[in-house]
Amino acid sequence: MARDIQITIDCADPASLGAFWAEALDYQVQDPPPGFDSWKQALVAMNIPEERHNDANAVVDPAGTGPRVFFQKVPEGKQAKNRVHLDVRAAPGLAGDDRMAALETEADRLIKLGATRIERHEPAPPLAAGHIIMADPEGNEFCLD
Numbered sequence: 832m833a834r835d836i837q838i839t840i841d842c843a844d845p846a847s848l849g850a851f852w853a854e855a856l857d858y859q860v861q862d863p864p865p866g867f868d869s870w871k872q873a874l875v876a877m878n879i880p881e882e883r884h885n886d887a888n889a890v891v892d893p894a895g896t897g898p899r900v901f902f903q904k905v906p907e908g909k910q911a912k913n914r915v916h917l918d919v920r921a922a923p924g925l926a927g928d929d930r931m932a933a934l935e936t937e938a939d940r941l942i943k944l945g946a947t948r949i950e951r952h953e954p955a956p957p958l959a960a961g962h963i964i965m966a967d968p969e970g971n972e973f974c975l976d
Contacts, residue, residue, distance in 0.1 A: 837901050846888050909969065935963070962976045
């Protein structure tokens with residue numbers, strides 16, 4: 832049986848970065864615990880000080896099939912290139928110009944949400960289909976694949 836996984840991202844602003852990735856992945860912010868109408872209501876009930884309300888955030892696949900993405904506040908900023916990164920599959924099954932056009936369309940959408948375009952890699956068959964390297968609003972690299 833395959834294990835359930837969670838992807839954890841260290842960041843400065845979990846709420847903001849979670850909102851970006853929810854849009855990028857067609858995910859949603861995880862619902863508050865049962866019995867609460869909002870996360871604010873739950874955090875107040877748990878006696879979490881207001882200055883800690885943005886210490887963590889999570890987004891989930893509404894269909895329940897993709898991994899949970901968890902954002903945790905850390906004091907230090909990003910230091911170097913990510914050793915692990917997300918590939919956003921924006922053009923599965925497409926090749927050549929059609930693939931790159933679909934990747935460009937997705938890159939434009941994500942830039943409007945706060946992403947930054949880093950570099951485009953052209954297709955180089957048979958092994959490289961082409962991709963675009965992007966960074967999320969906090970500088971974490973990811974690929975449009």
